[in-house]
Amino acid sequence: MDTLIIGGGLSGLTVAHKLRQLCPGHQSLILEKSDRAGGVIWSHAENGFLAENGPHGFLDNCPESRLLLQETGLDQECVKAPLSRFVRYVCMDGALRCIPQSPLKIIMAPLISPLAKLRVAGELFKKPLQGEPTVAEWVAHHFGPALLPYVDAVFTGTYAGDLNRLVIDGVMPGVRRLEKAHGSVIRGLIAKMNQARQTKTTTGGGKKGLPAMTSFPGGMGRLPEKLAESLQPGRDILLNCGVLAIRKGQSGWEVESDQGIHEARNLALALPINPSLALLHAFAPTMPQNAVPEARIATIAMGFGPGSTLPPGFGYLAPEQEKRFCLGALFSSNMFPARAPQGHILLEALVGGRRHPERLDLDDATLIRQALADLRQLLPLQGEPVYARVLRPKGGIPQLEAGYPALLNWRDQLMREHQGLFIHGFGWEGIGLNDMIKSATRVAESIRENAGANREEAAVKGIYF
Numbered sequence: 001m002d003t004l005i006i007g008g009g010l011s012g013l014t015v016a017h018k019l020r021q022l023c024p025g026h027q028s029l030i031l032e033k034s035d036r037a038g039g040v041i042w043s044h045a046e047n048g049f050l051a052e053n054g055p056h057g058f059l060d061n062c063p064e065s066r067l068l069l070q071e072t073g074l075d076q077e078c079v080k081a082p083l084s085r086f087v088r089y090v091c092m093d094g095a096l097r098c099i100p101q102s103p104l105k106i107i108m109a110p111l112i113s114p115l116a117k118l119r120v121a122g123e124l125f126k127k128p129l130q131g132e133p134t135v136a137e138w139v140a141h142h143f144g145p146a147l148l149p150y151v152d153a154v155f156t157g158t159y160a161g162d163l164n165r166l167v168i169d170g171v172m173p174g175v176r177r178l179e180k181a182h183g184s185v186i187r188g189l190i191a192k193m194n195q196a197r198q199t200k201t202t203t204g205g206g207k208k209g210l211p212a213m214t215s216f217p218g219g220m221g222r223l224p225e226k227l228a229e230s231l232q233p234g235r236d237i238l239l240n241c242g243v244l245a246i247r248k249g250q251s252g253w254e255v256e257s258d259q260g261i262h263e264a265r266n267l268a269l270a271l272p273i274n275p276s277l278a279l280l281h282a283f284a285p286t287m288p289q290n291a292v293p294e295a296r297i298a299t300i301a302m303g304f305g306p307g308s309t310l311p312p313g314f315g316y317l318a319p320e321q322e323k324r325f326c327l328g329a330l331f332s333s334n335m336f337p338a339r340a341p342q343g344h345i346l347l348e349a350l351v352g353g354r355r356h357p358e359r360l361d362l363d364d365a366t367l368i369r370q371a372l373a374d375l376r377q378l379l380p381l382q383g384e385p386v387y388a389r390v391l392r393p394k395g396g397i398p399q400l401e402a403g404y405p406a407l408l409n410w411r412d413q414l415m416r417e418h419q420g421l422f423i424h425g426f427g428w429e430g431i432g433l434n435d436m437i438k439s440a441t442r443v444a445e446s447i448r449e450n451a452g453a454n455r456e457e458a459a460v461k462g463i464y465f
């Protein structure tokens with residue numbers, strides 16, 4: 001065996017796919033603990049409604065993801081909801097407020113007071129914040145406190161996290177790099193934009209618009225389904241094959257699983273941070289922390305018949321200060337076609353997260369009742385739902401909190417010390433589907449080049465939520 005891949009979620013499936021593309025004849029084997037491939041990606045179709053247990057979509061602005069779709073033919077199947085046409089809302093003072101789609105319109109909108117806007121502009125004169133600040137500390141230092149509820153909404157929507165615990169070096173390493181180089185973030189962004197403009201004039205690159213949220217007619221489950229289609233069970237993938245231990249052997253890696261001992265030259269741990277750390281613990285005991293916190297959520301899918309409407313757009317998010325039961329809701333039948341039967345709507349409310357794990361202990365009926373009471377105060381929902389289902393994703397979202405940058409450095413050092421060891425997956429270098437596809441692609445490229453694993457310079461990502 002050339003490469004053993006532990007984990008058959010999107011990360012592991014992408015490494016296997018890329019290895020087949022890049023190195024014909026390369027023998028790789030995925031060892032997957034559960035009885036299906038796909039990890040946390042899991043669509044749920046019932047009574048004509050289509051909801052998601054895990055991710056709802058990904059933005060089409062990542063070259064590695066676009067290439068993966070082309071290589072698999074999924075680019076011909078995907079459905080897109082452009083951000084330019086779908087507004088988002090933040091719940092403020094008990095009502096939904098529309099967030100404009102361009103930075104200029106955001107500045108002009110009456111989202112914060114004129115004085116607070118002046119404070120935001122004062123960022124131009126700010127100095128980098130030293131140490132390992134939380135997102136809240138960092139935003140307050142640079143832009144003032146007025147932006148905190150909006151930033152809260154962003155990190156609720158992406159991490160289901162708590163901005164008083166997430167660290168800026170973990171969640172926005174690209175912006176942090178810009179800040180350290182230029183002092184002010186705004187100055188750094190202006191410099192970056194000028195540089196991009198110059199590159200465009202020399203390379204003739206076109207104007208970039210807002211990206212589109214992407215999924216598939218049958219839901220996100222189609223992505224791992226397609227990637228797993230060409231894998232032969234027993235030869236390319238072993239299901240129900242949990243890995244128990246990893247060891248360094250004479251000429252490569254030795255892996256002990258439920259189904260025996262496997263050996264290979266390369267070992268890719270395509271796992272969320274915590275299962276990765278559990279396997280690395282015995283092999284590399286000096287790790288800075290044994291586990292990272294995770295945020296678990298429940299999705300409450302609710303369908304309504306004629307008479308109920310949804311505002312135009314993707315959905316809304318509620319910052320913690322609003323003290324609402326739901327973290328927010330996705331207007332699913334607005335986003336993609338065929339999410340609800342003709343004449344019906346589907347929305348998916350999110351509950352729990354880093355701040356309210358206790359809500360996940362509620363039974364399904366209570367969750368539905370409390371979520372509905374919350375949603376009715378914000379949305380024109382008529383009558384009782386014709387469909388309601390609580391979906392409880394198996395995995396939580398890794399939280400990049402205090403100590404995470406040190407953990408990432410430790411991982412990098414470990415991979416440098418051990419040729420053929422690749423550690424990537426959910427939470428290592430990001431949490432989004434595009435992050436997974438990007439890092440899995442890099443792992444496959446490093447294996448092809450017989451090179452060690454390396455971390456790419458962190459990019460400045462757009463803030464979409």
Ligand SMILES: Cc1cc2nc3c(=O)[nH]c(=O)nc-3n(C[C@H](O)[C@H](O)[C@H](O)COP(=O)(O)OP(=O)(O)OC[C@H]3O[C@@H](n4cnc5c(N)ncnc54)[C@H](O)[C@@H]3O)c2cc1C
Nearest residue numbers: 007009010011033039040054055056243425426431432433
């Ligand atoms: C509720 C939720 C909503 C999300 N929404 C979005 C979204 O809208 N957009 C977006 O871009 N991203 C979203 N994400 C993140 C996205 O789903 C992840 O980035 C991605 O699916 C992670 O893929 P992975 O393969 O790295 O990990 P996983 O999907 O967790 O897969 C890891 C696999 O490893 C297996 N495994 C674990 N331990 C072992 C072991 N010891 N031996 C063998 N196998 C093992 C597991 O069974 C699993 O199949 C969401 C995540 C969650 C949980």
